[in-house]
Every structure is written in structure tokens, then in C-alpha cells.
Amino acid sequence: MSDDFSDAVKKTLANRVGHVCSNPECRALTSGPQDDPSKAVNVGVAAHITAASPGGPRYDSSLSPVERSGHKNGIWLCQNCAKHVDNDPAVFTVAVLRKWKSDAEAEAKGRVGKTAASRIRDTSNSIETMEALRSVQRRETLDQETILRLRDEGLIKVTNVAHMQSPTIEEYMPTGLTAKGLRVLESGNKPVKTAAFPPSLIPDLKPYDRVRISPIVPREHEQSDFMLREDTGDCFVFQKLDSQRYVDIPKSFIEQVHKYGNSKPALIQLKGRLQWVSVKRNFELFPDKPPVGSAGAYGLAKDVDNGYPVRLGVQGKFGREDRLPEILARGCSIFYDSDGTYLRWAGQVFVVQT
Numbered sequence: 001m002s003d004d005f006s007d008a009v010k011k012t013l014a015n016r017v018g019h020v021c022s023n024p025e026c027r028a029l030t031s032g033p034q035d036d037p038s039k040a041v042n043v044g045v046a047a048h049i050t051a052a053s054p055g056g057p058r059y060d061s062s063l064s065p066v067e068r069s070g071h072k073n074g075i076w077l078c079q080n081c082a083k084h085v086d087n088d089p090a091v092f093t094v095a096v097l098r099k100w101k102s103d104a105e106a107e108a109k110g111r112v113g114k115t116a117a118s119r120i121r122d123t124s125n126s127i128e129t130m131e132a133l134r135s136v137q138r139r140e141t142l143d144q145e146t147i148l149r150l151r152d153e154g155l156i157k158v159t160n161v162a163h164m165q166s167p168t169i170e171e172y173m174p175t176g177l178t179a180k181g182l183r184v185l186e187s188g189n190k191p192v193k194t195a196a197f198p199p200s201l202i203p204d205l206k207p208y209d210r211v212r213i214s215p216i217v218p219r220e221h222e223q224s225d226f227m228l229r230e231d232t233g234d235c236f237v238f239q240k241l242d243s244q245r246y247v248d249i250p251k252s253f254i255e256q257v258h259k260y261g262n263s264k265p266a267l268i269q270l271k272g273r274l275q276w277v278s279v280k281r282n283f284e285l286f287p288d289k290p291p292v293g294s295a296g297a298y299g300l301a302k303d304v305d306n307g308y309p310v311r312l313g314v315q316g317k318f319g320r321e322d323r324l325p326e327i328l329a330r331g332c333s334i335f336y337d338s339d340g341t342y343l344r345w346a347g348q349v350f351v352v353q354t
Contacts, residue, residue, distance in 0.1 A: 002053040003068035010046040013076040018111060019044060021078040022104035023085075024154050025178075025338075026280060028078045029246065045082040046074050049097045057089035058097075075101045080281055087313065091160070103152055129155070133185045136174045137287055147172050155181035157284075159338055175339030179285050183234065183250045205257070207231065210265040211238065213249075215290055216274045216283075217299035218334065225265055240283070247274065247283050275299065275340040278333075278352065279312070286340045298324070298334055298349070302341040309335070309343065309350055318348035327351055 005013075019031045021044070030044030050073055051059035060068075067073060075097050077085065085092035132146050136156055150156040151172065158172040177185065205211070209228045216222050221240075229246070230237040236254075238247045249270070258267040272287040290296035309316055316335055319327040321344070328334070332351040334342045343350035 003065045004052055005046045005048075005069055005071075005074055009069070009071045009074060012071050013046045013074045014044055016108065017076045017101075017104040018108040019076075020104070020108070021081050022075050022100045023077060023081040024100060024103060024152050025157055026078060026081050027104075027154055028080075028280070028282060030076070030078050032246070043079050045077050045079055047077045047082040047085065049073050049075055049094055049101070057086045058094050060094075076104070099152075107154070130185065133177060133181055136177060136181075137185070142174065144171060147174055150174070150181070154178055155184060157338055175337075176286050179248050179250065182253060182285055182287070204259070205231070205236065205266065210241075211268050212265050213238070213247075213268045213270065213274055215270065215296075216276075217290055217336070217340070218276060219290075219297060219299075221274075221276070245282060249274075249285065253285060273299075273340075276336050277338060277340060278336045279314075279338050284340065298342055299336070300341045301344040301349075302337070302339070304343045304345055304350075306345050308345075312337075314350075314352065316350055316352035318343075318345055319351050321347055321349050324349060324351075 014030070019029065021028045021030060028043075031040055031042045033039075034041050048056070048068070049058065050063060050068065051057050052068060053059070054061070063073065085097065128146075129150070132142060132150055133155060135142055136150070147156070147158060151158050156177055157175045159175050160172060205228050207228055207230065210225050211228065212222060212224070213226055214222050216224075225241045226238040226247070227241055228236055229239050234252070235248050235250045238249060239245070240247065249268075253271050254268055255271045256269045258269070260266065270285075270289075272285060273289050274283050275286045276282075277284050288300065290299045306318065314335060316332075319332070324334075328351070331354050333354045335350050335352045336342055
């Protein structure tokens with residue numbers, strides 16, 4: 001018999017983190033409106049920290065049924081992260097999930113009643129934090145304690161790497177700044193104000209305006225329309241109309257805005273790039289622009305060994321780079337890792353079935 005959560009427990013878990021995923025590297029919003037104005041969509045899951053029944057991930061036989069189905073044994077995650085943590089319980093231990101939960105609840109508590117600008121000011125943007133974020137941008141080495149602190153604060157993205165001396169020791173490598181990290185770095189130690197953005201460059205955009213964004217990887221998404229849903233003062237919130245995904249873009253990350261009248265969408269040019277990340281099924285901001293021309297048609301690559309995708313737990317295949325258009329036309333798509341790069345091995349690119 002499975003000790004499942006009641007609807008009341010599920011609601012409590014979602015509310016206590018503000019309906020966002022508790023994974024510090026995700027923080028995806030899990031609820032929002034459907035096209036039908038009377039309905040809402042939910043992609044969140046009340047996941048068990050220790051399994052609901054014997055044989056499940058992290059099952060703890062010492063818990064009573066009441067404890068196992070109680071809110072203390074639950075964590076709110078998006079569907080992708082819920083599946084990920086249960087597929088790899090050796091990495092996502094009870095201790096890890098409890099830390100995620102407590103941090104997500106503390107972060108949500110700090111957001112209550114505050115504007116976006118005040119939340120950024122409240123982030124620990126000390127001199128040490130600012131220098132560490134700059135080091136991540138410069139691809140410089142940081143100690144593990146600093147990396148984990150920045151990760152837990154939701155400022156950087158990391159990947160798990162093998163320890164040089166002992167494979168049993170977990171180490172992490174920064175792969176880039178999160179959107180929150182970019183905003184904090186741009187704000188420095190000063191309060192974030194719209195006026196800090198050069199007045200001549202403040203985009204004249206209103207809610208429900210349609211725009212296109214460049215650069216985006218994969219590049220075909222540059223032909224997609226986005227709608228401005230919210231202007232928080234320091235940040236624009238856009239909705240990608242062909243997929244209903246939401247993207248937060250700090251105004252400080254915008255390089256230029258071109259307007260073509262009311263009949264065509266405006267074009268927003270970014271200082272970096274908006275990048276699809278396959279493992280998170282979402283778009284994220286990265287500080288590097290893709291190479292110009294055909295060299296950047298698929299974004300930025302990294303060379304890996306042919307066993308790398310297996311270690312990630314991703315199913316797919318390597319295909320010849322010179323035949324990519326043909327491969328993609330057969331229903332495959334390029335896989336983009338958490339650092340925003342695609343995988344290349346021996347002149348081949350890793351693709352997955354769409």
C-alpha cells in the first residue's frame with residue numbers, strides 16, 4: 001500500500017515555496033493560466049523525500065504511515081525534477097532534498113510582499129559574492145564551498161564532475177550564471193532602479209506587445225513571437241506564444257530594441273543569448289553570444305567522449321555534423337547540456353528524438 005499525500009498536504013507544499021520548483025538550479029514556476037480564462041495549469045508535483053512504499057527511492061521503514069504521508073516528508077518540484085531525483089536517489093539523497101526544501105521555503109518567505117527590485121537588493125551581493133560571480137563569468141577556478149553557496153542561492157548553474165584523486169568525492173563546476181545571478185551582477189552593490197538603465201535605451205514596450213528576440217539558440221526560435229506579460233521595473237517577463245513558456249529578461253541584459261511600427265513585432269537584441277537547455281526543458285540566459293554566421297548555426301559546442309551522454313542518463317545518438325539538417329528533418333533535435341552547449345564527439349553531434 002502506498003502512503004500518498006492528501007490534497008491538503010499537496011496544497012501546503014506548493015504554497016510554502018510559492019508554487020516554484022524547490023530544485024535550486026531550476027526554480028521553474030509550476031502553475032499559471034490556461035487559454036481558458038476559467039482554468040489554470042499545474043506542472044508541479046508533491047514528491048516524497050522518502051518513498052511512499054517499500055522499494056521506492058530513499059524508502060525509510062522507520063517512518064509511520066502518518067509521517068510518510070505528512071508534509072514533512074514532501075517536497076514541491078516540477079515534473080522534470082521530480083522524475084530526475086527519483087531516477088538517481090544515490091545523488092539526490094534525503095539530506096539533499098531536505099536542504100532544497102528548507103532553502104526554497106526560506107527564499108519564498110523572503111519574497112513575500114516584496115517587489116522584484118527589492119528582492120534583488122536583498123540578495124547577498126557582498127563584495128565576495130560579486131567577485132565570485134565575476135570569476136564564474138571569466139571561467140576562473142573557485143573553491144567548492146563558494147560554488148555550493150552560489151548554487152544554493154540560485155545565482156549560478158553547476159555540473160557534477162569527477163574528482164581527480166577520488167571518484168567517490170563529489171565536486172561541482174560552474175557552467176554559467178542564472179538569470180538571477182546576471183541581475184545581481186548587473187546591479188552590483190547598488191539598488192536596482194529602472195533609471196539606472198540608460199534613459200535613451202529604455203525599451204518603449206507595454207504589456208501585450210509582441211516582440212522577437214535575438215540571439216536565441218536554436219536559431220529557428222528567433223522567428224517565434226514573444227508577448228510581454230509583465231514589466232517588473234528591472235526586468236521584462238515574456239511569454240513564448242508557440243509553447244506557453246515564460247522567460248525573464250533583465251533590462252540590463254538588453255543591448256538594443258528595434259521597433260517597426262504597430263504591424264510588426266519589435267526586435268530585442270541581447271547582450272548574450274537566450275538558450276534552450278534540454279535537461280531543463282526551458283530557455284535560460286547565457287552571457288556569451290553564438291558565433292556569427294554558419295559557425296554559430298547551432299550555438300556553442302563542447303567536445304566530449306562518446307560515453308558522456310550515458311553518464312548524464314540521456315538517450316540519443318551521435319550523428320555526422322555535416323548531415324545535421326537531414327537528421328533534424330527526420331524528427332531529431334540537438335541536445336543542449338546544462339551549460340548551454342551541444343555535445344560534439346569525433347565530428348559528430350549528439351541528438352535526441354523529438
